[in-house]
Amino acid sequence: MLQVAQKTDDYLSRFAQLEARLAGDGAALLLPIRKKAIERFAQLGFPTTRDEDWRFTNVAPIARTAFGAATRDGEAVEAQQLATSALMQADWPRLVFVNGHVAPQLSSVGELSGGVRLESLAAVAHADPEALQQHLARHADYQDHPFTALNTAFMEDGAYVHIPKGVYLEQPIHLVFVSTADAGPVVSHPRNLIVAENGSQATIIESYLGLGDGVYFTNAVTEIVVGENAVIDHYKVGREAQQAYHVGTTQIHQDRSSNASSHAITIGGALVRNDINTVLDGEGAQCTLNGLYLVSGRQHVDNHLRVEHAKPHCDSREFFKGVLDGHGKAVFTGRIIVRKDAQKTDAKQTNMNLLLSDHAQVDTKPQLEIFANDVKCTHGATIGQIDENAMFYLRSRGLSEPAARGLLVYAFASEAIDRIQPQLLRSQLRQRLFDWLPEGHRLQDAQ
Amino acid sequence: MLEIRNLHASVEGHEILKGVNLTVTAGELHSIMGPNGSGKSTLAQVLAGRDTYEVTQGEVLYEGRNLLEMDPDERARAGVFMAFQYPVEIPGVNTAYFLRAALNSIRKHRGLEELDAADFLDWVKDKMKLVDMDERLLNRSINEGFSGGEKKRGEILQMAVLEPKLAIMDETDSGLDIDALKIVAKGVNTLRSADRAIIVITHYQRILDYIVPDFVHVLVDGRIVRSGGKELALELEEKGYAGMEQKNAATEPVAS
Ligand SMILES: Nc1ncnc2c1ncn2[C@@H]1O[C@H](COP(=O)(O)OP(=O)(O)OP(=O)(O)O)[C@@H](O)[C@H]1O
Ligand SMILES: [Mg+2]
Numbered sequence: 025m026l027q028v029a030q031k032t033d034d035y036l037s038r039f040a041q042l043e044a045r046l047a048g049d050g051a052a053l054l055l056p057i058r059k060k061a062i063e064r065f066a067q068l069g070f071p072t073t074r075d076e077d078w079r080f081t082n083v084a085p086i087a088r089t090a091f092g093a094a095t096r097d098g099e100a101v102e103a104q105q106l107a108t109s110a111l112m113q114a115d116w117p118r119l120v121f122v123n124g125h126v127a128p129q130l131s132s133v134g135e136l137s138g139g140v141r142l143e144s145l146a147a148v149a150h151a152d153p154e155a156l157q158q159h160l161a162r163h164a165d166y167q168d169h170p171f172t173a174l175n176t177a178f179m180e181d182g183a184y185v186h187i188p189k190g191v192y193l194e195q196p197i198h199l200v201f202v203s204t205a206d207a208g209p210v211v212s213h214p215r216n217l218i219v220a221e222n223g224s225q226a227t228i229i230e231s232y233l234g235l236g237d238g239v240y241f242t243n244a245v246t247e248i249v250v251g252e253n254a255v256i257d258h259y260k261v262g263r264e265a266q267q268a269y270h271v272g273t274t275q276i277h278q279d280r281s282s283n284a285s286s287h288a289i290t291i292g293g294a295l296v297r298n299d300i301n302t303v304l305d306g307e308g309a310q311c312t313l314n315g316l317y318l319v320s321g322r323q324h325v326d327n328h329l330r331v332e333h334a335k336p337h338c339d340s341r342e343f344f345k346g347v348l349d350g351h352g353k354a355v356f357t358g359r360i361i362v363r364k365d366a367q368k369t370d371a372k373q374t375n376m377n378l379l380l381s382d383h384a385q386v387d388t389k390p391q392l393e394i395f396a397n398d399v400k401c402t403h404g405a406t407i408g409q410i411d412e413n414a415m416f417y418l419r420s421r422g423l424s425e426p427a428a429r430g431l432l433v434y435a436f437a438s439e440a441i442d443r444i445q446p447q448l449l450r451s452q453l454r455q456r457l458f459d460w461l462p463e464g465h466r467l468q469d470a471q
Numbered sequence: 472m473l474e475i476r477n478l479h480a481s482v483e484g485h486e487i488l489k490g491v492n493l494t495v496t497a498g499e500l501h502s503i504m505g506p507n508g509s510g511k512s513t514l515a516q517v518l519a520g521r522d523t524y525e526v527t528q529g530e531v532l533y534e535g536r537n538l539l540e541m542d543p544d545e546r547a548r549a550g551v552f553m554a555f556q557y558p559v560e561i562p563g564v565n566t567a568y569f570l571r572a573a574l575n576s577i578r579k580h581r582g583l584e585e586l587d588a589a590d591f592l593d594w595v596k597d598k599m600k601l602v603d604m605d606e607r608l609l610n611r612s613i614n615e616g617f618s619g620g621e622k623k624r625g626e627i628l629q630m631a632v633l634e635p636k637l638a639i640m641d642e643t644d645s646g647l648d649i650d651a652l653k654i655v656a657k658g659v660n661t662l663r664s665a666d667r668a669i670i671v672i673t674h675y676q677r678i679l680d681y682i683v684p685d686f687v688h689v690l691v692d693g694r695i696v697r698s699g700g701k702e703l704a705l706e707l708e709e710k711g712y713a714g715m716e717q718k719n720a721a722t723e724p725v726a727s
Contacts, residue, residue, distance in 0.1 A: 412523075417559040417613075420519050421573035421629065422547035422580075431572070435563025435612075466572075 031087050032069050036062065038093065039177055051149040054160070061166045061176035068170040080355040080387045081297055081326040086269045091211035091241050094123035094203075101202055101235065103130055109233055109263065111198065114448050116229075117142050118198040119183050123240075124212025126181050130200075138191035140226075145215055146181040156184065160217050163247045164275040169299070171271045175245040179215035182246075187224040189251075196227035196259075196446050203233070203268065205240035214244040218258075222251040222279070228258050229449060232272075234265025234292065244272035250282040252306065257445060258286045261453070264293035266321075273299040280306025280335075287444060288315040288344075290325050291456055301330040304338035304366075315344040316440035318460050319352030319384070326355035329373075333366040333396075342373040345440045347433055348384035358403065359391040366396045373403035378436050380410065380429075426463040434458075434467050472497045472534060472668045473518075473637055479528035480510075480517050487513045489693035490529070495637070498665045502679060503672045504704065505690035506712045511672045512556050514690070515641040519553035520546050533637065547573070548580035550636030554626035554643045556672075561613040566625075569613055570595060570632055577633055598631040602658050620651040627658035638662065639670045644678035656681030676708040689715045 039062045046052050070087035071078040101122050106112055119142060120130035126144040133142050148155055166173035183199045201214050218228055232242060242264060250256045256276075264270045270293045276284050288298045302311045317325045331340045346354045358373045377386045390403040410432055418428035437457055444450040458464035473495040480488040487510045495501055505511050517524050518531065520543030531538040538546065561569075567588075574594070575585040586594060599606055602624045614622050623643050630638050643655055659669060659682050671682060679687075679701065687703040688695045689712070697703060697715050707715065 411559075411561075413559045414561045416519075416521055416543060417555065417561065418564075418569070418573075419543040420547055420553060420555075421569070421633065422544050422576040423569075423572055424544050424576070425542070427572065427576075428544075431564055431569070432561070435561065439563055 031090065032066065034090060035174060035177075036066055042178065049150060051146070051153060053153040054149060054156070057161045058177045061161070061173045064166055065170055065173035065177060068173060071170055077328065077357075081295075081324065083271070083295070083297075085295060086241055086271070089209050089239065089241070091209045094125070094210040094212040094240075101127065101130065101204060105235060106130065106200065106202065106233070111231070111448055111452060114198065116195050116198045118200065119144065120200040120202065121181060121214060122202045123204060123210060124181055124201075124214055127202075138193070139188045140191060140193055141184065141186040142197055143184050144181055145179070145184045145217060148184045155186070156217060159219055159247060159249050161247075163249065163277045163303075164245050164273055169273065171243055172245055172273050175213045175215060175243050175273075178213040179245070180213060182215040182217070182244075185216070185218040185226075185228060187220045187226045187254075189221040190223040191221075192224065193226040196229050196449075199228065199230045201230070201232045201242065201244070202235060203240045203242060203265065204235045205238035205265065205268070206236040207238070209239040209241065211241040211243060214242065216244075216246040218246065218248045218256070220248070220250050220254040220256050223253045224251065225255040226257075227446060228256065229261065229446070230259065231261045231263065232270060233263050234268050236265060237267065238265075239267045239269075240265070241269040242272070244270070246272070246274050248274065248276045248284065250276060250278045250284045252279040253281045254279070255283045256285070258284070259444065259446075259449060260286070260288045260298065261449070262288070262290040262293060262296055262298070263456070264296065266292065266294060268293045270296045272297070273301065276302040276311065278302060278304050278306060278309040278311060281308040282306065283310045285312040285314065288313075288327060289453060290315075290317040290319075290327075291460065293323065293325070295324045297326040297328065299328045299330070301332070302340070303332045303334055304340065305334045307335045308337045309335070310339045312341045313343070314440060314443050316437060317344075317346040317354055318437070318457070319346065319354050320349040320460070322351050324353045328355070328357045330359045331361070331371065333360070333362040333369040333371065336365060336367045336369070338366065339370045340372070342375075343440070343443070344375045345437060346375075346377045346386065347380065347437055348377065348386060349380040351381075351383045353384070354386045356386070356388040356405070357391060358389075360393070360401060360403075362394040362396050362399050362401065364395040367398040369396060369399045369401065371399075371401045375405040376436075377405075377407045378409070378433065379407060380433065427466055430461045430463050430467055433461055434464070474532040475529070476531070477529035478514075478517070478526065478531060480513055480524045480526050482513070482524050486527070487524075487693050488517070491690070491693070491695055493688065493695065495668045495670065497636070497668050499685045500663060500669045500671065500682065501686045501688065502682075502684035502704065503670060503688045503690050503695075504674070504676070504707060507674075509690045510693040511690055512641050515553050515556075515639050515672055518639055519543060519551065544576070547633075548577050552630050552633055552635030552638045554630060554638070554640040556641040556645070558614045558622040558626055560615045560617075562615050564613050566611055566613050567591070567595070567609040570609075570629065573629070574632055595632055598628055601631055601661060602628045603654050604628055619646050620648070623647060624651065624654060624658075627655055631658060631662060636666065637668050637670075639672065641672045642674055643671075644673055644675065652678060653681060676704045679704045691715060
């Protein structure tokens with residue numbers, strides 16, 4: 025305990041330095057929020073497994089590591105190191121961040137039509153901080169979430185995306201967060217703000233990648249504001265390095281008749297926690313939260329969903345699938361809150377897990393809090409193993425044991441991958457799935 | 472081709488096959504008939520390599536090799552095929568992909584070139600005509616949402632595609648209407664050849680109006696209690712299985 029308290033102090037003293045550095049900068053406008061957040065963090069400290077929301081995920085390894093601030097060594101990363109993993113071949117507008125700081129030489133924003141803004145949040149905070157004031161830190165709750173508080177206090181860079189009213193952005197926007205952790209443990213606090221004004225439509229992809237083998241910690245927060253009748257598809261692809269810690273919140277706020285989807289795909293990282301929250305705050309809003317996690321070795325992956333039905337006639341769909349091998353551990357919590365006024369809510373939650381090893385473990389649970397009376401709410405969770413009948417059937421036709429197993433796991437996981445809309449991303453993730461599967465390369469044309 | 476000697480098999484400590492003897496030679500078509508629960512599927516599954524059944528005694532030689540020591544996929548590659556009584560539904564696995572992967576693993580084993588997607592499609596289209604199957608089924612998941620008849624015809628299709636040396640059909644005729652039954656029979660008859668042996672396991676004599684067996688065996692309570700020519704099926708139709716059991720031990724083993 026003493027040790028953990030000390031690490032909290034580390035962050036507090038580092039905040040004092042940040043505060044001094046920011047004084048006088050345009051970004052100082054955000055200082056009051058940062059202060060509130062760090063004060064809250066000082067009160068909360070790191071969560072422990074005694075906290076209901078963290079019962080199955082022990083963040084002590086994060087709390088006890090002394091992470092240095094990530095340096096701005098964006099130049100150290102070459103475009104070709106990212107070539108395939110960051111989908112550099114796509115001609116999508118792209119911002120790349122290295123260890124939390126924008127790397128202009130790797131980014132390519134191009135010409136954005138319709139007044140769409142895709143900029144470094146740090147740059148906007150410096151030059152045009154008023155643009156951020158309406159939404160930044162207004163949605164992602166730092167009162168109850170210590171990591172969000174920490175991010176809010178220390179946020180330095182990330183993307184600011186603004187889609188003006190009625191604008192339809194055809195190409196996905198790609199935000200790439202690269203960590204190079206070779207020189208001791210470092211932490212970065214990426215912060216994104218995505219605002220889709222009324223009637224607009226866009227696709228946003230966030231990719232998290234690790235290049236080095238070292239220990240690092242990504243503590244990310246993305247706020248997404250979906251205006252009336254707007255459509256946002258959001259993808260978060262977590263491919264952090266083997267020894268990485270990743271805690272990230274995707275906070276969505278939806279207005280009337282809006283439609284938001286979030287896809288959280290987790291393949292890498294030692295300890296990963298994704299908080300995906302949406303508030304359906306206007307009649308007729310719809311959200312779809314999809315996810316896939318592939319967990320092996322000693323990885324721990326926790327997906328924590330919170331859907332708040334605040335207004336009537338909203339639909340929510342949650343569909344998460346996981347495959348676990350080795351000593352992998354996964355946690356799935358699906359909290360659905362239906363407020364008193366939210367009549368005619370239609371909420372559906374599905375979490376399916378496939379265990380490939382006797383040592384793998386899943387804790388999955390729905391949490392329903394329903395205060396309205398005319399509501400449709402269904403949930404289902406399964407934890408299963410490879411179907412031996414199916415295995416025998418495939419093998420009896422000549423498929424080897426690994427080929428048959430790979431095919432069945434592929435079939436299970438591809439149901440989640442098929443839901444990914446951008447074709448390039450879908451085929452890239454299918455490739456990652458093949459890489460992950462034993463003898464997966466043989467399945468190349470299984471689709 | 473196949474020699475089963477004194478085969479005993481149990482499931483969960485419960486003996487189901489109690490000494491089966493059977494010899495099958497290339498070019499022959501054998502029919503095994505038996506009542507519910509007599510062990511027909513157990514025999515078929517043991518031959519295909521299902522490990523939920525434990526062989527406690529006896530041996531099985533396939534082309535001179537110890538079949539029981541081979542993995543199920545090894546058996547398939549060596550030319551053994553079993554049409555399942557209850558074909559398994561496998562959501563998410565594309566039928567065309569599966570069939571091509573199966574065919575290629577067998578072709579590779581036989582030293583033949585593997586087929587690419589286009590060549591495979593030509594190959595399989597001909598076979599689909601044989602079983603009067605809609606090509607669209609190829610793009611669906613294996614057996615998922617197939618009708619009972621489609622599943623059974625699918626098994627015949629797989630057999631036609633994989634061209635086994637030894638085919639064991641476990642009640643492929645059960646639950647079919649007369650048209651589907653004729654299609655299944657046509658599929659089997661087309662596959663009859665001098666270098667292939669077929670074992671047709673059935674509950675009913677009806678299919679034998681369309682497939683004429685060289686030998687008929689009656690399996691009751693884990694043993695073959697009678698063996699004979701095609702006329703045995705007719706006798707069975709008249710007297711029922713009860714009439715067979717009395718003649719027991721004296722007549723086994725037979726068939727060459
Ligand atoms: N996996 C199993 N577990 C337990 N009992 C089994 C299993 N498989 C078969 N049996 C039992 O073994 C006996 C023989 O079953 P089998 O399926 O071989 O019979 P069958 O002749 O194919 O019958 P049917 O005509 O109904 O298909 C039955 O009593 C059955 O209940
Ligand atoms: Mg049977």
